[in-house]
Amino acid sequence: SDPILQMRDTTVSFDMERGESRVLDNVDMDIERNEVLGVVGESGSGKSMFASALLDAVVDPGYLRGDITYNPGDGESLDVLELSKQERKQYRWEEVSMVFQGAMSSFNPVRDVETHFVETLEAHDYDVREGMERARQLLEDLYLDADRVLDSYPHELSGGMKQRALIALSLVLEPEVLVMDEPTAALDLLMQRSIISLLENLKERYDLTIVFITHDLPLVADIADRVGVLYAFEFVELGPTDEILEDAAHPYTRMLLKSTPNLESPIENMRPVEGSAPDPVNVPEGCSFHPRCPLADEECVDVDPGPYDAGEGRFVHCHHWEHSAEEIPMTEDADS
Ligand code: SF4
Ligand code: MG
Numbered sequence: 001s002d003p004i005l006q007m008r009d010t011t012v013s014f015d016m017e018r019g020e021s022r023v024l025d026n027v028d029m030d031i032e033r034n035e036v037l038g039v040v041g042e043s044g045s046g047k048s049m050f051a052s053a054l055l056d057a058v059v060d061p062g063y064l065r066g067d068i069t070y071n072p073g074d075g076e077s078l079d080v081l082e083l084s085k086q087e088r089k090q091y092r093w094e095e096v097s098m099v100f101q102g103a104m105s106s107f108n109p110v111r112d113v114e115t116h117f118v119e120t121l122e123a124h125d126y127d128v129r130e131g132m133e134r135a136r137q138l139l140e141d142l143y144l145d146a147d148r149v150l151d152s153y154p155h156e157l158s159g160g161m162k163q164r165a166l167i168a169l170s171l172v173l174e175p176e177v178l179v180m181d182e183p184t185a186a187l188d189l190l191m192q193r194s195i196i197s198l199l200e201n202l203k204e205r206y207d208l209t210i211v212f213i214t215h216d217l218p219l220v221a222d223i224a225d226r227v228g229v230l231y232a233f234e235f236v237e238l239g240p241t242d243e244i245l246e247d248a249a250h251p252y253t254r255m256l257l258k259s260t261p262n263l264e265s266p267i268e269n270m271r272p273v274e275g276s277a278p279d280p281v282n283v284p285e286g287c288s289f290h291p292r293c294p295l296a297d298e299e300c301v302d303v304d305p306g307p308y309d310a311g312e313g314r315f316v317h318c319h320h321w322e323h324s325a326e327e328i329p330m331t332e333d334a335d336s
Helices: 047-054 085-095 113-123 128-141 146-151 159-171 189-206 217-221 241-247 251-259 298-302 321-327
Strands: 003-016 019-032 036-040 063-073 076-079 096-099 177-181 209-214 226-231 234-240 308-311 314-316
Touching: 003 047, 019 047, 019 209, 019 234, 036 047, 036 189, 036 217, 047 063, 047 177, 047 209, 063 085, 085 096, 096 159, 113 128, 113 146, 113 159, 128 146, 128 159, 128 189, 159 177, 159 189, 189 209, 189 217, 209 217, 217 226, 217 241, 226 241, 226 251, 234 241, 234 251, 251 321
Parallel strands: 036 209, 036 226, 096 177, 177 209
Antiparallel strands: 003 019, 003 063, 063 076, 226 234, 234 314, 308 314
């Protein structure tokens, strides 16, 4: 194991009149160098907060505590939550960069694309000529006509082109880690798939570590080495993608897989996960999934589970993970 980023006991909370609202709850997570980590969860599960925490970009009145360590290599290690203002600015773009949710609107409509690149380079005291060469290369790597895109205003580009231009922009300062929050949600399925395969190429070419955050488990399965499943502001399962897809140990992961259309399972077998994600001020005691879980018993109501080591590199927060496969079969009709 060679983690580039490590989160320990990381919590993000808000003080609300109704009580403390935890939107990230004691998360431990190692992100391995050069892996693609998929982070999956319903909306309101804490996905975006996980990303903001990684970048120390939680905004007031949100309160971030715990430990986040960045290990750029050569035995160096940085305490992310103790960075000075200047160090943080550097950390956020030059080490760990982020494509935000709905980021396509983050282009300034009255500036051409080139200006966005130049201003980013200047703001970080990078050599602009060298940086623009890199920008062109990145745009070409993303199958864009660099001259044409740089000369364009954002509204002159299609959604897919804009998204790719933003990915190029997020990489122009040569970060080690790219964090993407629902980067393809606004695009059609074909464009989503093509962006995923472009990301795979970029990852190899630039030795990137990628954190890919989405509500769409099958989509992330195409690119992720490991998948972490968020439920109620904590990871309930983490493991190699193949293990998660073939033999998920947590009831929620199994139900999530059954709720999403995919190639293996006919659409008539799709089952939505009944009920709704918990309110952050009122997360159920014990296992937070118990109100929605078909396997829940008294222990689940009383005792916060795990993590249990489920083998094959899987960690699962469920008392009864050994029975989840028989209780929640992945195909309803045993026609195989
Ligand atoms: Fe379900 Fe209990 Fe496992 Fe929670 S701990 S997921 S309620 S079986
Ligand atoms: Mg979100």
